[in-house]
Amino acid sequence: MGSHPVINNRIADMENGFGMLAKTLRKQGELVIAGHRNADGDCLGTMSAFYNLILSLGGKPTLLTSDPIPENYLFLPGMGQVQVCDAYDCGGCALLLLECGTVERSGISLSNYGETTNLDHHPDNTFYGSINIVNSDASSIGEMVTGFFKSFFSSEITPEVSDALYVAIHTDTGGFSYSNTSANALSATEYLVVKGADAGKVCAKVYQENRLERIRLMGHFLSGIQVDNTGKIGTGIIRLEELVRYHCSPADTDNFSAYPRGIRGVKASIFMMEISPAVFKVSLRSKGEWSVNLTAMKMGGGGHRAAAGFVIEGRAEELVSEIIQNLKEENEESNLSHR
Ligand SMILES: [Mn+2]
Structure with missing residues (x-):
């Protein structure tokens, strides 16, 4: 059907x-x-x-x-x-x-x-x-x-x-x-x-009613954003320890996922927030050309083509490389032509 x-x-x-x-x-x-x-x-x-x-x-x-x-x-x-x-x-x-x-x-x-x-x-x-x-x-x-x-x-x-x-x-x-x-x-x-x-x-x-603590956490978050070696995938991470240091809660990271996506040349972005020790809530975003939902589904979650997510346990650096790998597989030319 x-x-x-x-x-x-x-x-x-x-x-x-x-x-x-x-x-x-x-x-x-x-x-x-x-x-x-x-x-x-x-x-x-x-x-x-x-x-x-x-x-x-x-x-x-x-x-x-x-x-x-x-x-x-x-x-x-x-x-x-x-x-x-x-x-x-x-x-x-x-x-x-x-x-x-x-x-x-x-x-x-x-x-x-x-x-x-x-x-x-x-x-x-x-x-x-x-x-x-x-x-x-x-x-x-x-x-x-x-x-x-x-x-x-x-x-x-x-x-x-x-x-x-x-x-x-x-x-x-x-x-x-x-x-x-x-x-x-x-x-x-x-x-x-x-x-x-x-x-x-x-x-x-x-x-326009942000707490000053949220704006300061955002400043710290923005300065830590990374882009992969192809320039196509942006990543930003918030760890538990950072929430504590900036007197913030997970709710203060609302819409942070928009920033690693909003970089010229980036096709998809990863926002990871540590919700308990070594457990991350991951939000994947794209600008529409790439899809992110297959990666999210593969890693235990789901969502839309341009906005999807999942929760996963592991070390942040290893998870990021696994997600980047999956996003590339989901979107590389050779794969797109086979669909
Ligand atoms: Mn909705």
């Missing part, structure tokens, strides 16, 4: 799925919402939008993440209510998982949950939900959920919801600079601005 029927099925699933999710939300019960590990602007902006929606429908939202919320997203409504936990008993409630390709990707040991809605835009999603809403053509789940509000809850799009979904789309498209900045992403964004999103205000909160 070619790729088209699969994509069509996913879009059909998406439209059906949103109708089913709308019904679940209108039941006005309790809904548990969990994001993925190290939740980002797309995940948290969308979580905030659902939080607002459920409250305005008279329901009770419970918000969960496995990691502390990065400070620059704390202004989003609901973020103060998020429970940071590694296990949660849902008590039979319906569950909504945001950008989790598997239930485990929430980073939370979830138990005793009822109807499960799986909302994602990553192509490696495993369709584990009772409702699966997956569209790998979407820039962000923020874009998908904007369409959902437009279809089912247009009178519930308050300026607060518009701001939150604007943050989701803006952060996942790199401020409308990545190749996922589609016509649909932009028309969803236009709709949000019409509905009251204050673009200048939210972007100032997301991008």
Whole structure:
């Protein structure tokens, strides 16, 4: 089977799925919402939008993440209510998982949950939900959920919801600079601005409220970036010891992966962060010409063509050479011509 029927099925699933999710939300019960590990602007902006929606429908939202919320997203409504936990008993409630390709990707040991809605835009999603809403053509789940509000809850799009979904789309498209900045992403964004999103205000909160410690860590990180002997692969590493020295947490490295990629001549980049001794969270990025997801998959993770990742144990230097080797194999001319 070619790729088209699969994509069509996913879009059909998406439209059906949103109708089913709308019904679940209108039941006005309790809904548990969990994001993925190290939740980002797309995940948290969308979580905030659902939080607002459920409250305005008279329901009770419970918000969960496995990691502390990065400070620059704390202004989003609901973020103060998020429970940071590694296990949660849902008590039979319906569950909504945001950008989790598997239930485990929430980073939370979830138990005793009822109807499960799986909302994602990553192509490696495993369709584990009772409702699966997956569209790998979407820039962000923020874009998908904007369409959902437009279809089912247009009178519930308050300026607060518009701001939150604007943050989701803006952060996942790199401020409308990545190749996922589609016509649909932009028309969803236009709709949000019409509905009251204050673009200048939210972007100032997301991008211009950095802690001085984060900026200093970034300075140290930038001066340590390396480029391989071909000039095509940039690498930056943050070690645990450096986080401690600069009084930072993993959340302070948000978007660091953009810098080794942003070098002239670089086709793909590696950002490695040590999350526990000798265990690294690896983020691979490309500018679109190269792909990075096969390397990520080979090393135990997954993701998109231009943005993928995995977690791995080992010595940083050895891991870097293994990743570089894999990226080259994935993208060298001789291999490309065989596909
Ligand atoms: Mn996303």
